[in-house]
Amino acid sequence: MILAVAGLSRGMLQDSMNRARGVGADIWIKPPGASAISLTGSSMPQSVLRYFRQVPHVKLATGTAVQPIGGVSTITGIDYDEFVAMSGPFRFLEGGPFQNDDDILIDRYYAEQQKLKTGDKVTILNHEWRVCGVVEPGKLARLFVRLRRLQELTNSEGKLNQAFLKLDDPARTQEVVNYLKSQPELAGYSIYSIEEFLSLFSMNNVPGLKAFIYVIIGLSLVIGFLVVGLTMYTTVLERTREIGILKALGASPLDIVGILVRETVMLAVAGWIAGILLSLGAHWAINTHVRANLQSEIAPDWWPIALAVSLTASLLGALYPGLRAARQDAIEALSYE
Amino acid sequence: MEPIIIVRDLRKIYHVGDVDVHALRGVSMEVPRGEFVSIVGPSGSGKSTLFHVLGGLTSITSGQVIVDGQDLSQISDTERTRLRRKKVGFVFQRYNLLPTLTALGNIEIARYFGGQKGPLPEDFLEIIRLLGIEHRLHHKPRALSGGEQQRVAIARALVNRPAILLADEPTGNLDTENSEAVLSLLRDLNHRFGQTILMITHNPEAAAFADRIIHMRDGKVIERS
Numbered sequence: 001m002i003l004a005v006a007g008l009s010r011g012m013l014q015d016s017m018n019r020a021r022g023v024g025a026d027i028w029i030k031p032p033g034a035s036a037i038s039l040t041g042s043s044m045p046q047s048v049l050r051y052f053r054q055v056p057h058v059k060l061a062t063g064t065a066v067q068p069i070g071g072v073s074t075i076t077g078i079d080y081d082e083f084v085a086m087s088g089p090f091r092f093l094e095g096g097p098f099q100n101d102d103d104i105l106i107d108r109y110y111a112e113q114q115k116l117k118t119g120d121k122v123t124i125l126n127h128e129w130r131v132c133g134v135v136e137p138g139k140l141a142r143l144f145v146r147l148r149r150l151q152e153l154t155n156s157e158g159k160l161n162q163a164f165l166k167l168d169d170p171a172r173t174q175e176v177v178n179y180l181k182s183q184p185e186l187a188g189y190s191i192y193s194i195e196e197f198l199s200l201f202s203m204n205n206v207p208g209l210k211a212f213i214y215v216i217i218g219l220s221l222v223i224g225f226l227v228v229g230l231t232m233y234t235t236v237l238e239r240t241r242e243i244g245i246l247k248a249l250g251a252s253p254l255d256i257v258g259i260l261v262r263e264t265v266m267l268a269v270a271g272w273i274a275g276i277l278l279s280l281g282a283h284w285a286i287n288t289h290v291r292a293n294l295q296s297e298i299a300p301d302w303w304p305i306a307l308a309v310s311l312t313a314s315l316l317g318a319l320y321p322g323l324r325a326a327r328q329d330a331i332e333a334l335s336y337e
Numbered sequence: 338m339e340p341i342i343i344v345r346d347l348r349k350i351y352h353v354g355d356v357d358v359h360a361l362r363g364v365s366m367e368v369p370r371g372e373f374v375s376i377v378g379p380s381g382s383g384k385s386t387l388f389h390v391l392g393g394l395t396s397i398t399s400g401q402v403i404v405d406g407q408d409l410s411q412i413s414d415t416e417r418t419r420l421r422r423k424k425v426g427f428v429f430q431r432y433n434l435l436p437t438l439t440a441l442g443n444i445e446i447a448r449y450f451g452g453q454k455g456p457l458p459e460d461f462l463e464i465i466r467l468l469g470i471e472h473r474l475h476h477k478p479r480a481l482s483g484g485e486q487q488r489v490a491i492a493r494a495l496v497n498r499p500a501i502l503l504a505d506e507p508t509g510n511l512d513t514e515n516s517e518a519v520l521s522l523l524r525d526l527n528h529r530f531g532q533t534i535l536m537i538t539h540n541p542e543a544a545a546f547a548d549r550i551i552h553m554r555d556g557k558v559i560e561r562s
Contacts, residue, residue: 068347234410241433242435242436244433245433246403246435246450247394247418247419247421248392248394248427248429248433249421249422249427249446249447249450249493250418250419250422250423250447250451250497251418251450253414255450275516295475319363330394330395331389331394331395334394334429334433337397
């Protein structure tokens with residue numbers, strides 16, 4: 001469970017990073033009040049792009065509107081020509097650019113998951129779109145529509161959720177960021193160099209993610225403790241007679257505890273290995289069947305943590321049954337049916 | 338030569354709820370080294386309690402018990418564990434082999450607790466041959482007959498060369514043929530290796546295999562023959 005959650009968290013963050021990098025911008029700007037990597041947030045006036053275009057060294061400026069469509073999925077409105085000018089042309093697997101306002105471009109993962117192809121109709125935001133093309137993933141979003149159309153549908157005409165700037169010289173990025181931050185009219189805007197923005201894609205910066213993982217670890221400890229505790233308790237009861245035999249053969253209470261601890265450790269390690277295999281299975285299943293919504297990565301650096309959790313829970317669970325076994329009266333145990 | 342077992346005025350009281358059960362009421366006896374002794378008596382006569390005291394499975398209430406020079410009157414639980422490892426071998430009515438281990442595994446685990454390592458010594462292999470289980474060592478208990486299981490249990494009890502072998506109704510679960518075989522083996526072990534054996538039994542014919550019979554009733558020795 002821990003490994004699957006860690007892999008999922010990391011996979012989704014990595015995928016978001018890759019798509020953010022795919023925009024090709026040097027500077028990423030969020031409106032006041034927006035969280036750095038939240039799915040939606042506040043908006044900024046579209047007219048601000050004109051302002052950005054006049055800033056020294058800014059070669060291109062474009063903006064997008066982002067609308068959630070359920071779960072962690074979003075649809076993104078783009079100005080096609082500006083977006084392509086910034087990030088380079090889309091790599092079309094089929095179809096081509098927008099031909100009318102109700103066209104939608106989808107990436108390969110979404111097309112595979114939803115079994116869509118060019119010309120198909122798809123309903124999103126209670127609106128029917130026509131798939132005009134399928135593109136390789138890796139450019140900001142999975143679903144692209146015309147910016148103006150999305151703004152109309154969401155009653156947010158003239159508003160953007162984020163803006164991107166491309167400079168004539170990427171080496172001047174920090175200089176331009178500093179300049180923008182110093183402008184009073186941009187007070188409250190979050191302005192990041194792309195490197196700074198990508199560095200925000202860590203578990204620490206996703207609201208609640210770290211707490212969620214701690215909860216999962218806590219749950220794993222409690223469940224592991226209960227399962228191993230009950231298993232070992234049953235084992236001790238079932239083996240009462242065997243424990244009596246071992247005591248008659250000269251086993252000390254420490255020997256009995258030692259046997260149970262070794263069994264517990266084996267159980268924990270076996271569970272850990274099974275957990276790794278299951279997490280690999282989950283990784284494969286997620287990346288094969290729901291790649292458009294979820295992404296998973298293998299997280300080997302979490303394996304030792306999972307082992308520690310497994311061992312701790314198991315040994316805590318085996319504590320009471322072990323002590324009970326060690327205290328077992330040999331004569332009573334031998335007469336146990 | 339000093340007897341290997343000396344019991345003087347041994348008393349054992351069990352507390353069952355608010356009731357005191359006097360299991361042994363002043364037992365005295367001596368067993369010379371190398372003797373084969375049967376203890377007979379009806380249920381509740383105290384013979385199993387005597388067996389448990391001599392084997393270090395339970396403490397005594399009063400009196401004195403000396404096994405191979407060690408006074409059991411005031412020993413700690415740790416010393417009692419050591420006594421079971423080194424000086425006593427148990428054979429039970431229900432064999433009590435560990436079901437997940439092979440016959441050899443059952444013998445080896447007793448050896449492990451006895452602190453011995455390495456291959457089985459030649460003199461013990463001779464005992465294995467005498468018991469006739471050399472071809473059954475790699476079988477699990479469920480694949481062995483009752484007689485074979487009891488012979489494996491005897492081998493396990495002897496692997497640490499104990500001072501005394503305590504056998505509690507060793508033929509209680511066996512048919513006549515196997516009973517005779519096991520009793521003959523115990524007598525052979527006693528004769529050939531000088532093994533001291535105390536055997537509890539209800540069966541007068543089984544008791545007759547021993548050098549001496551001690552009769553018990555109501556927690557006391559009532560007759561020696």
